[in-house]
Amino acid sequence: MRWAQGFIAVDWGTTNRRAYRVGRDGTVDDEMEDGKGVLSVPSGGFDAAVGEIRARLGDLPLLMAGMVGSNRGWVEAPYVPCPAGLPELAARLQWVEAERTAIVPGVCFAEGDAADVMRGEEVQILGAYGEGLVPADGIVCHPGTHNKWIRLEDGRITAFRTVMTGELFNLLKAHSILADLLALPAGVNDAFEAGVRRALDGGELTAELFSVRARVLLGKTKREDAASFTSGLLIGADLRAGLAFAGETGLVAMGRPELTALFAAAAAVAGRPTREVDGETAFLAGAIHLAELLQ
Template identity: 70%
Template sequence: MRWADGFIAVDWGTTNRRAYLIGSDGRLSDEMEDDQGILAVGKGGFDRAVAEIKGRLGDRPLLMAGMIGSNRGWVEAPYAPCPAGLPELAASLKWVVRDHIAIVPGVAYDSGDAADVMRGEEVQMLGAFADGMIPPDALVCHPGTHNKWVKMEDGRIASFRTIMTGEMFNLLREHSILADLLQEPANTGAAFEAGVRRGLEGDDLTAELFSVRARVLLGKRERSDAASYTSGLLIGTDLRIGLRSAPDGEVVVMGRPELTGLFAAALRLAGHEAREVDGEAAFLAGVRHLAELVQ
């Protein structure tokens, strides 16, 4: 069984998994997506979960990325240190079954007091560079549950910082006193922009979050605007942190379009050009280039 004859790439996260069948011509020929992330599968269930993917997409070599390689996943794949490019990832693949099933290692940043890790986003970053979607030197914002701000240098991940913006919004929406106000989808209207500006300028996030409810109770803001304002507030705070290392110039925003659109709008309010890159296309580019390196 040869990688050149086609393979299956899996982006296996905490709550979801996406698997793609890549043909011998490098094109996507089939795919599947479900809610069987690592927490749903659990220790002891990964052999069966991998067999399900093969049963759906065929008996092909597997290249897996994301939380599947964490200490809560199938087999732990130690991180590749920064600076890391595609060759470093290929050299550090964790082989579950030699020449047949491999897990991408993820990347770690360790410098002085700074310490950070990523799993899955590295494939997108490096794939986007390899396919010419982004320049070799760039600041990349990757919104998601754990938003990443990544500094690319010479086509490699040089450093990065994680901000828990997406997880914070989800926790507020599901478990906080604001929960009933945050069920509407966020959009990029006036309330969102007001939240972004407040996040960019202020340093009182936890106090401002409570005021979201108070303003609605006192009739100072419409209930329907609460989710958009809160999203903007969190994203503005996120940008205030992420832009410290690069206050000027273009920012690449990579990920799911519904998230990149929000962050791109916020970046423009902050005076930055924003280049949106589809995360799925970048992931597919990354796994194709990694597969070429292991053939």
């Protein structure tokens, strides 16, 4: 009953957190965001960090998702194995304070030689399904630092695959021999599409990446096109892995709109139409569906 009176939903990641106050009518009536990600909270500091959220948004029940439930977070919430739907997540919440403060568990996939984990995306994916934004059966691409390709069957996550695309792009931009080229702006343009096509043609990504520098040195790619071409290569290689996983199933891209747009553009080059779903909307839908299961 307590949760029906309103609650706070927190999307708590590695480098920042966002909290929403959900009223009795199921709409957000206040929210906050700051840079207090899991890595910036000192050991033993989560009580205080959560106190700040309640001081700001009200003394309400609180449901958290994301890296706050990892071994670097507040309390570790063991992964729920696939297949995982909203009922499985609700049944395996990690309660920090009975009936009042809970962490949503992540989801793991282990089959044969494959192993994968997620924390946070599951609330978005299953929330979008609960809200009718994605079908019960399909493939969701969730771009980010660690891009995920997720299979939904009958409204449950049954398998998924993570590709380190965002992290690799950031590493290359900050520290690699391509850093000076990647400091220039990247966009969705002819160079981006050429990079996507090149990756879909199947060369080893780590060879294609070196060739960016060679292409510029030899005048085959314009210096100002190198960042877009590289972005296309990385997203194209990700898409290659994702399409191998997805087969002919329809695609949805979910997450931050600027990232889902990149993946949708790359998928279009591969002739695969992709519907985009806003990740924040999906997260709130997931939190509200989970809270309903706690009534």
